[in-house]
Amino acid sequence: MKVLIVDDEKHVREAIRYFVPWEKYDVRDIYEATNGKEAMEIILEQQPAVVFTDMRMPLMDGAQLLEWLHRYSPYTKTIVISGYQDFDYVKPAIVYGGVDYLLKPLNSKQLISAAERAFQKWKEEKLERERTFHQNIQLNVLRPLYWDKTLSDLVNGTIAFQDLEEALFKELGLPRNAKRCRTAVISLQSSGGQLLQRFQGDIQLTSFVLANVCNEIVSSRKQGFAFRYWHEGADVAVLFWDGVDEAESLLLEINESVKRAYGIPLDIGLSTVLPFPEGLCAAFSQARQGLAERNLLEKGNRIHLYRKDRPEAAPDGGAKNAGLLEKLGLSLLSGDTEKIVRSLEEWTGSIAGSGVLTMSGLKVWEERLEHVLTKWRQEWAGSEEALSDEPSFPAGMDESGNFSIERWREGVKAYLLAKVGESKISRSSDSRIILEIRDYLDKNFQQEITLQHIADRFFLSRENVSRKFKQVTGENLSDYLTNLRIDKAKELLQNSEMRLSRIAELVGYEDEKYFSRVFKKATGQTPREFRKREEE
Template identity: 85%
Template sequence: MKVLIVDDEKHVREAIRYFVPWEQYDVSDIYEATNGQEAMDIILEQQPAVVFTDMRMPLMDGAELLEWLHRCSPYTKTIVISGYQDFNYVKPAIVYGGVDYLLKPLNRKQLISAAERAFQKWKEEKRERERTFHQNIRLNVLRPLYWDKTLSDLVNGTITFQDLEEALFEELGLPKNAKRCRIAVISLQSSGGRLLQRFQGDIQLTSFVLANVCNEIVSLRKLGFAFRYWHEGTDVAVLFWDEVDEAERLLLEINESVKRAYGIPLDIGLSTVLPFPERLCAAFTEAREGLAERNLLQTGNRIHPYRKERSEAALDEGDRTAALLENLRLSLLSGDAERIVRRLEEWTDSVAGSSMLTLNGLKDREARLRHVLTRWRQEWSGSEAGSDDEPPFPGGMDESGNFSIERWKEGIKSYLLIMVGESKLSRTSDSRLIREIRDYLDKNYQQEITLQHIADRFFLSRENVSRKFKQVTGENLSDYLTNLRIDRAKELLHNSELRLSRIAELVGYEDEKYFSRVFKKATGQTPREFRKRDEEG
């Protein structure tokens, strides 16, 4: 604590210094002033806990100083020391909260007793201020979580508007005359989940950042409120309760902010204008359907309003594509790779030929394909393996975050050929050994690996390693290792700011220039060109 003694008489200031055992009260510094004006400057700079002040002083007397302290330094405790018992001197001490009023000449015991009360009161109030401060911090941390959970329950219909009415008015600024609403929903899986990748896959952090971006535009203008949705299917929702006709413009502004900050646009579903609060749940359902039923084949538009009319072609695949899938299943049983690819392309071409392909429609088609593959695996291996054992299908998003039917077709084709290769592994005598070699490469590709190293580790000759690997997988071991490293390098170039020399080391190349040559041979681009194109996209 710091103390200030204000008196125009030096012997009084010295007496106060002498009488009070400052070290007992953790007083670190004692300052002096001869009048109120000097005292003001010291108080502003040093923020003393306690001020001892005379009442009659030149330039600014004690009454004026007490009044100023009450306004400008309310936590400071004051002890008035005066040679007068006149009520005009006592009154300011009472009005402005003085701890004590002592008469000169000073009594040592009274002075120490008054000082002790002032120090004790200042410490108690300081502890209370700190407790309140930390409590407010906790409340400020919990407040967004509370509204995330509460509004999620509200749009779900778990709680009613009447349960929250007053809190919505007071805390979120909901107008009491609000009669209309719209809801927008955002999934972090849109644009291929690229925004989520920027935050290392942390859904909580990503949705927190996104909700804050939305509220910078919506909540600060008191036009609505964005919150993290606590259940599945949506990550962030935006409730518009005023100027609902401006919702699309505001969402475009949100998307532009996200794109400007992270280079990634997002797809947003938007409900129609509905009565508030009666149709709030319906608005949320519409927004989710607007996002799920967006046409993936149309690029550029990122705001997807709900529409009642839906294409029959998008809702039902029909007998024709079912027959194509059956042909694919039969070709899989033959084990003929060329025939399998031909039948798969017939099916993927039928999907690409649709006039409309929604997210739900794509998931439905992929579910049917997975059912065919699961049946084939069971028939091929005689196992009871279910679809849960299979990895997810590759996504079809391009560098701009748009759905690319060509990329999707190529991804499905590569996926299927890998599965065909796995099936061959399960039926050859050398399958277990080659599986172990591939598992070893998958886990240790970042190390220096030679053919001789593999041969020594698995007790084979170099010639045997190459021949068996090629026979079982249809691919040279060196090509498999190179492709593995290049794929990992692409991920690091896409999702990190690491230097090229570091990326080269992480994927098993000590020489950055050699890594660049291998990368260009495999992709047609240098690593720098790949990263630049990725960033521009």
């Protein structure tokens, strides 16, 4: 605590300094002033906990100082010291909350007692202020969570509008005469989940940032409110109640803000205009449907309106495509790479030729392809192979965040050929060891790995490891490990702001300069050049 003594008489200031046991109350700094003007400057700069002040002083007397303290430093406690018993001097001390009024000459016991009361009162009020401050912080943290959960339940139909009506009016600015509404939904998986990758896959943080961006545009203008959706089917939802006619332009503005900040556009589903509040649930359902049934083969459009007459997805009437998928399954059983590639291109070409491929339709086709792969594994390699991991198909998004059927097909082709190659390899015992070695490299590439280390771990000679790895995979072990590390480094350079030294460490290189040389040799660019090109 800090203390200020204000008195134009030096001996009075010295007496107060002498009598009060400051160290007992943890008082570190004691300041002095000879009048109210000097006191004001010290108070503004030092914020003392307690002020001892005389009443009669030049320039500004005690009564004026007490009034100023009451207005500009209300937490400061005051002890008035005066040589006059006139009520005119007592009154300001009472009106402006003085802790005590002491008469000169000072009595040491009374002075100490008054100081102790002032210190105690200041400490108690300080603790209460801190408690209230932390409580307010907790409320500010919980308030958005409350509205996320509450509005999620509202549009989901598990809570009635009448239960929230008054709170929506007071806290979110809902107009009392609102008659219409629209709802928009945003999925963080749109654009291949690129925005989510920018936040290291943290869904909570990404949706929090996105909801804030939306509210900067929508809520600040009192045209609606954005919130994080707590259930499946969407990540962020925007409820429009006063901006239903401007909803599309507002969503385009939101998308531009996200694109400026992160270079990533988002796909947004938007409902029709429905009556408020009875149409809330239907509006939310429409928005989700508009997003899920967007045509991936259309380029450029990011706001996907709900339409009753939307064309059907291919899986609902794609007998031809289903037949071509079955043909792909037969080519997998043959193990013939050329047949597999040809069948895959026929199937994906037929899907693209339909002119319509919705997100929900794509998921259906991927589920059917997964079923074909499961059947192939069981027939080709028996029950052991059937227990392998579920397939992870590519998102198929290009650099602009648009779906590319060509990119998706190439990703599926790479996946299928890799699985066919692995299945062929797994038929020989030597090859199984190489698969184990490759799996070990995939999981431990960030560690220091030498040929001798691999040889010792798998009970082979160094020569055998090199020879067998080359025979089975067609690639040198060192080249495989380097390419694996470079690919991981590219991911980190694209999706994080980590220092190069940290990235080098994470992909198995202790020396940043050596890592840069290896990276340039493999890609033709230094890591910094690669990152800069990706950011452009």
